[in-house]
Amino acid sequence: MDVSQYLDIFIDETKEHLQNLNTHILELEQDGENMDTINEIFRAAHSLKGMAGTMGYKRMQTLTHDMENVFSEVRNGNIKVDSDMIDLLFKCLDALEEYLTTIQETADEGTNDNEPLVKGLNDILESKNAKEEVKEEKKTKKSEKKSKKEANDKAKEKWHEIKLEESVKTVIREAVKDNFKAYGLSVYIQETCLLKAARAFLVFKALEELGEVVVSNPSAQDIEDESFAFDFSVIFLSDKPLDQIIAAIKNVSEIEEAIGGEIEIEIEEEVHEIEETVNEGVPAVANDSANQNAKAQVGQKAAPNTAVADKKNSGKPVVNRTVRVDIEKLDSLMNLVSELIISKNSLVSVAGSVVGSSNIAFNEQIEYLESVTTNLHESVMKVRMVPIENTVNKFPRMIRDLSKKLDKKMELYMTGEDTELDRTVVDEIGDPLMHLLRNSADHGLESAEIRAQRGKPEVGSIFLDAYQDGNNVVIEVRDDGNGIDIDKVKAKAIEKGKITQEMADLMSDKEAIDLLFQPSFSTSETVSDISGRGVGLDVVKSKIEALSGEIEVKTKLGEGSTFIIRLPLTLAIIQALMVVVGNEKYAISLGAIQTIESIKPDDIKKVQGKEVINLRGAVIPLVRLNRILDLEEKEETKRDLIVLIAKKGDRLAGLVVDELIGQMEIVIKPMGKYAGSTKFISGATILGDGEVALILDANALI
């Protein structure tokens, strides 16, 4: 079968599954007994295996198959999760990612068999056999009546894994009062079955004739989507005997086995019992001493466990009604919206210029059109927006690896993963962020001894916070490490011949920090493969500037540093203030302007030969736009100056313009490589009358 047409989908989905695995294995490391996580991992590994098999990638299939086997044993409670295993699993994920990269480049998986990994996985599986025996022994001690066979059966009774929410329990209690019985059922479909979802559906149909399905695991939706292994469990209410129900299920073809049992819900005890079943993966033992033991255990674990359960419920895969759309189609849609806005703008200007056209209805329609185009633009923009989640999700894993590699204890705290940005920006921002995080981990955080001396907690903290701030999205990378040593930076710059000693002495801290963003500048004494390869913060900076963003650093020696990245929400259409300088029209992004002031010429003071104004206590440098734009100086008049107060980070500047036209929604057009190199011009836009106006980048002028 020719599967090449599915390659793109395969790559996309494999990426998703790998990300999923990464996240969940990290979770597993924190909480090795969380059944939801384990199930999730098992499912992802299973899907991966299936997909790789379909596409004919044998090596990938073998590796995922062995991983799936390990997860399967973990799920059955036969293997305990330990850190060696997690390490191995992460290595497997890396290997899978490698396969994927090779596939992306060559459509072939390459020839790396990753034998050590496969062997490692098999070793885990073999060691389980030994453990199993030990475990069995324990069980016999606990309850001698239980034979091995029974224990196996119990493991198969997967309905015990189903968590009963309070509402469900109420339903069950009510039903029991009405002489119904609550059954737990586990149904196994033959592994050769091709249409397992259809079989499951028939089972559900059969069940519904006999009673009511209250809960199912996996959820009904997952079963419908075939995202389950070859078994599922339900909690079932019926007034029929168990035998009849089992028989009805087995009536459906390709059902390997169906087992069931009655569930007793006790008003007082059930919480503990269920908690325990979740923890142990085996049913509660009625034995007194064991019960007490279990209770004690549950007492300890109850709190985190319920927390996990809550989290899991909110995080249950919601059925997304989504469509995958080619980004190019969105681009062309965006272009059309831009065209529409331009033509709307020209309608507005025509309406304004036709003398005596005081047609109210016409103006109303224009206004209506204006609001429609604005909304249309917003909707299209939203369609292009994706949460930064997909990009930042790989960071916890990266920090974990760095922590091992650098032998420093550190923890990454992320907030605002759901902050949305334009798709193109999200794709591009990953590398700069990764670089900053590595920087924090490597240069920022001190070694454990120094941290102890300074009275800081042993585990270093790195924070990644994203949030929306007006028309910008701000992403902060913060650490509680050493901060930037300004003197060290200066010394390094002198050593590299970038500045002289005199320059260094005169330099403000801010200017010194700016040195870090110069090409090939690394303060790390040793070159490691984590950071300090010469491609440093300058690359980060240029990347962010290419996205029309900016980066700023705040640091305090001994306390840590913060890198603040500001990115525009949208790249294509902005609200702008139209101004006149000389006899030319310019647009300035409204987001950059704080206030517009009228300044008397007498209020302008000179400080070190530069013009400044004192505005409500703040001294603000003036920028004469006509000089910067190479326009002829107008005659000095006594007229008040129009000054736009622009803000960049915490710096202000006053831009002097000749006239204000007003606010306008403008479409940013690129100017091409021949005319687009002027630094403070970020693009051009087409005005209502068809003329081109340039867009001034206020940030570059400050």
Add this chain to the structure above:
Amino acid sequence: MEELALASEITQYIKIRLGDEYFGIDIKFVDNIVRMQHITRVPKSASYIKGVINLRGEVIPVFSLRLKMGLEEIEETKQFRIIILKVEGESVGIIVDEVREVSNVSSDEIEKVFHNNAEGIQNFLSGVGKTENGLISLLDINEILNEKAL
């Protein structure tokens, strides 16, 4: 007849005028020819870049072929045209004194010229073609748009 066609390929050139000299631009680079319109100046750009224009919703840089080739600028006349060139997906407009006609130049009627390091028009030519209406100098568009030369 067939053999002749094989031996010599006919290329079409747009014949333009700068001052009293005629030049040819390979038609495969030409996207459009428009009349002079308002050009928005771009500050701090190279001197021969006159600015940008709006061509059906796209912003396109325009430069003066005269200035680019080291000639004097003259006052704009009604014959002035902007030729929109499209090279490697990038559109650029160049201002010429006049656009005449399309000339067919056979490849065996083209005389190669060699670049020398001296300044001047010579460096922007790919050859000189003979046509029924006399000689035209064929412009090397890639050289004219070459950023290094800008």
